[in-house]
Amino acid sequence: xxxxxxxxxxxxxxxxxxxxxxxxxxxxxxxxxxxxxxxxxxxxxxxxxxxxxxxxxxxxxxxxxxxxxxxxxxxxxxxxxxxxxxxxxxxxxxxxxxxxxxxxxxx
Amino acid sequence: xxxxxxxxxxxxxxxxxxxxxxxxxxxxxxxxxxxxxxxxxxxxxxxxxxxxxxxxxxxxxxxxxxxxxxxxxxxxxxxxxxxxxxxxxxxxxxxxxxxxxxxxxxxxxxxxxxxxxxxxxxxxx
Numbered sequence: 001x002x003x004x005x006x007x008x009x010x011x012x013x014x015x016x017x018x019x020x021x022x023x024x025x026x027x028x029x030x031x032x033x034x035x036x037x038x039x040x041x042x043x044x045x046x047x048x049x050x051x052x053x054x055x056x057x058x059x060x061x062x063x064x065x066x067x068x069x070x071x072x073x074x075x076x077x078x079x080x081x082x083x084x085x086x087x088x089x090x091x092x093x094x095x096x097x098x099x100x101x102x103x104x105x106x107x
Numbered sequence: 108x109x110x111x112x113x114x115x116x117x118x119x120x121x122x123x124x125x126x127x128x129x130x131x132x133x134x135x136x137x138x139x140x141x142x143x144x145x146x147x148x149x150x151x152x153x154x155x156x157x158x159x160x161x162x163x164x165x166x167x168x169x170x171x172x173x174x175x176x177x178x179x180x181x182x183x184x185x186x187x188x189x190x191x192x193x194x195x196x197x198x199x200x201x202x203x204x205x206x207x208x209x210x211x212x213x214x215x216x217x218x219x220x221x222x223x224x225x226x227x228x229x230x231x232x
Contacts, residue, residue, distance in 0.1 A: 001169065034218050036152070043202055043225060044144075044152060049218035050211055087152055091217045095168040096142075096154040 002026050002090050006099035012107040017078045021102045023071040023088035032092035035064055035073045038101075039084045047086075048073065078104075109133035109221050111203050116226030123193050123230070129186040129203030129223055137161075137181035140206035142219060143188050145199035145228075153199075156188065157206055170196075193230045200225040 003026035013019050023033070031051035036044040046055045048064040051071055061076040075082055083106050088099040115127040127143070142157040156167045156177040165177050176189040186203050204219035 031213065032216065036219075038152070043204075043222035044219070045222075046218045046220045049209065050216040053209075053211075053216075055218060055220060089152075089154070089219075094166040096157075098152045098154065101151045 001095050002029060002093060002097050004088055004090055004097050004099040006086075006088060006102045008102060009100065010103035010105060012105045013078055014107045015078050015080055019075045019078055019104065021073045021086055021088075021104075023066075023073070023099050025069045025071075025090055025092075028068045029090045029092035031067050032090055033064075033066070033071050034089045034091065035062075036087045036089065036098075037082075037084045038087065044087065075104075080106075111205065111221055111223035113201065113203050113223040113226035116201065116228045118229045118231065119193055120232050121194060121230055124189070124191045125193065125228060127188040127190065127201055127203075127226055127228070129188075131184045131186070131205075134205070134221075136179075136184040140208060140217070141177075141179060141186045142204045142206050143177060143186075144202045144204055144219070144222075145197075146202070146225075147196070147199045150199075155201070158186070190228070193228075195230050198228060198230045200227050 005024045033051045035048040038044040052064045085101045085103045110132045113129045143155040158165045158177045174192045178187045202225045203223045205221040206217045207220040209216045
C-alpha cells in the first residue's frame with residue numbers, strides 16, 4: 001500500500017496567516033491526490049481533488065499543488081473557520097490511503 | 108438535498124457480526140461509486156472499501172479482506188457493509204461517502220464529496 005506522510009502533524013497559527021501543509025507519497029501518484037478538512041465530531045469535507053482542483057463551494061483561499069510524490073495544501077489567509085484537521089488521500093492505487101492528518105490550532 | 112444516512116452501528120462482541128447500512132437521497136445513487144471510510148477513536152481516517160455503480164467491482168483495505176463485504180441495492184438507494192469476525196481494532200465511526208468520478212484530460216479522478224454523519228461500531232466484550 002502507498003504510504004502518505006503529512007508534515008507537520010500539528011501547528012499553531014493566527015488568523016490571517018498563510019499556512020502550508022505538506023504531504024509526501026511513498027511512491028509516485030501523479031496528481032491522484034485529494035485533500036479533506038475535518039472538524040471535531042463532523043464528517044470530513046472534500047477541499048481539493050486532482051492535487052490542485054478546488055471542489056465547488058470551497059473558498060479560493062485554499063489551494064493545492066504538486067505532482068508525483070510531493071504535494072502541498074496552502075491556506076492563503078487563515079480564517080477562524082479553518083482551524084481543523086487536514087488529511088491528504090491518494091487514489092492512484094488500491095487500497096486508497098490517507099495521511100495521518102495535520103491539526104491546525106489557534107495560536 | 109443530497110444526503111447519506113448511515114445506520115446499524117452497535118456494540119458487538121469480538122468475533123461477532125454487524126451489517127451497516129447507508130441510505131442515499133437527492134442524487135442518482137446508481138451512477139456513483141461509493142465508499143466506506145472509518146475513524147477509530149482519536150485517530151485518523153482509514154478507507155475501508157468501495158464499490159462500482161453497478162456493483163460489479165469492489166476493493167478493500169487489506170485489514171478487512173475476507174471479513175467485510177461491501178454491497179449495494181440500487182433499487183433501494185442503499186449501500187451496505189457486512190462485517191464478520193469483528194475485532195477490537197474494528198472499533199470506529201464508519202462513514203459512507205460518495206466517490207465522485209471526475210474525468211479530466213489527464214485521467215479519471217475521484218473525490219469523496221458527500222459524506223454521511225457516521226455510525227459507531229464498538230467491538231468489546
